[in-house]
Amino acid sequence: MADFQGYFFLFVLWIISTILIRKFFNSNSAKRNIPPSPFALPIIGHLHLLAPIPHQAFHKLSLRYGPVFRILLGSVPCVVTCSPEMAKEFLKTYENAYLDRPQNSAVVYLTYGSKDFSFAPYGSYWKFMKKIVMSKLLNGTTLDLLLPVRHDEINRFIKSLSQKAKVGKAVELEGELVRMSNNVISRMLMSERCSEDDNEAGEMRKLVTEIAEITGKFNLSDYIWIFKNLDIQGFGKRLKDIRRRFDSLIEGIMKEHEEARKQKSGGLKDLLNILLDVSEDETMEIKLTRENIKAFILCFEWKAGKDGNLTTVDMEEGVGITLPRANPLVCIPVARLDPIPLSI
Numbered sequence: 001m002a003d004f005q006g007y008f009f010l011f012v013l014w015i016i017s018t019i020l021i022r023k024f025f026n027s028n029s030a031k032r033n034i035p036p037s038p039f040a041l042p043i044i045g046h047l048h049l050l051a052p053i054p055h056q057a058f059h060k061l062s063l064r065y066g067p068v069f070r071i072l073l074g075s076v077p078c079v080v081t082c083s084p085e086m087a088k089e090f091l092k093t094y095e096n097a098y099l100d101r102p103q104n105s106a107v108v109y110l111t112y113g114s115k116d117f118s119f120a121p122y123g124s125y126w127k128f129m130k131k132i133v134m135s136k137l138l139n140g141t142t143l144d145l146l147l148p149v150r151h152d153e154i155n156r157f158i159k160s161l162s163q164k165a166k167v168g169k170a171v172e173l174e175g176e177l178v179r180m181s182n183n184v185i186s187r188m189l190m191s192e193r194c195s196e197d198d199n200e201a202g203e204m205r206k207l208v209t210e211i212a213e214i215t216g217k218f219n220l221s222d223y224i225w226i227f228k229n230l231d232i233q234g235f236g237k238r239l240k241d242i243r244r245r246f247d248s249l250i251e252g253i254m255k256e257h258e259e260a261r262k263q264k265s266g267g268l269k270d271l272l273n274i275l276l277d278v279s280e281d282e283t284m285e286i287k288l289t290r291e292n293i294k295a296f297i298l299c300f301e302w303k304a305g306k307d308g309n310l311t312t313v314d315m316e317e318g319v320g321i322t323l324p325r326a327n328p329l330v331c332i333p334v335a336r337l338d339p340i341p342l343s344i
Contacts, residue, residue: 035079037070043224045072058082074223104222106215109239110246116295128286129296132278137271146188149268153184189300190253190272207246208301214238250294272297 038061040046049071050057061069062082071078081087090098099122107119117133120126136142157180164171186194186204194205219235220227231237257272275296279288 035068035070036065037072038065040072043074043226045074045076047073047223074220075225076223104215104219106217106219106235106239110211110215110243111295111298112291114295115289115292116299118299125286128284132275136274136278142271142274145269149187150184153180153187156180156183185300188271189297190257191268191270192253194301203245203249204301207242207249210238210242211246211298214242246298247294250297251290254290254293271300 038046038049041048049061050073058080059082061071061080067083067086068079068081071080081090101119103114103119108114111119114120117126117129120129157176160176161171183193186192192204194208214235217235220233221230221235254272254276257276261273261276272293275288275293278284279290279293
């Protein structure tokens, strides 16, 4: 009986606190003229309304609360827009207020404190990196110089299909296209094929798969404040292990490039070499550190995607990385493939 009374008291206390919190938010909403919001539960906010398919849940909420409404993802306030007109207001009319991409603890840690290009806060560093990307890394001259890389990978791809066709072996074309695109990007970036059987390429492929997985998982500490300093899901330990392995691998590749540069050995200059040139250029307004370069490589490799269904390359994204900041698509173009010399 005593246990029942205790539980009943806690239940009543929870109801009263919920009503008071709701009343408090409603009064503040009226004062600040903020968008309407569904009833929120303590601690988790509106997370219970998003399962199992978030975009369908948003549509149902918009039918009741209008094209713009406010939700709480745990303790993180968010505004949802569900109409093209309102989206235009957010992404065009008030673009400067919504330039930064949302970050979580995994992204921040793996990118050395958001020192990459995709998730760097909008400011002088991001503008500098965009200028480097457009003027040095992905300009017409660089893409033309790396044309042999793309031709070689296309020839490998066609030869592979031809050999499998001769023996009547079925081919999963989507997977082969993704693998070819990933090899092109990886070779353009640091002269390494991601689909080779050697240990280094296999480790890179495995790392990128793990990065794509862990950055896409829901982390309680990012959304619920009471778990902020707790690692109850084991994310912190996994992140440290992944970044340690990535850092060791990329450090080795960078040292190989630096050794080759000292010996002034000929060969094709990849994007990592260009980044090393920028880091050594004293006339640049911002000095690139090794962490900047590593985060940049991680960004490119991560966006490229690797084998499996965790992340893939959308062949129709285009030159997304050089488009305005509001564009959510980021990829390295596998473009300018014509003329393609076929030598099967």
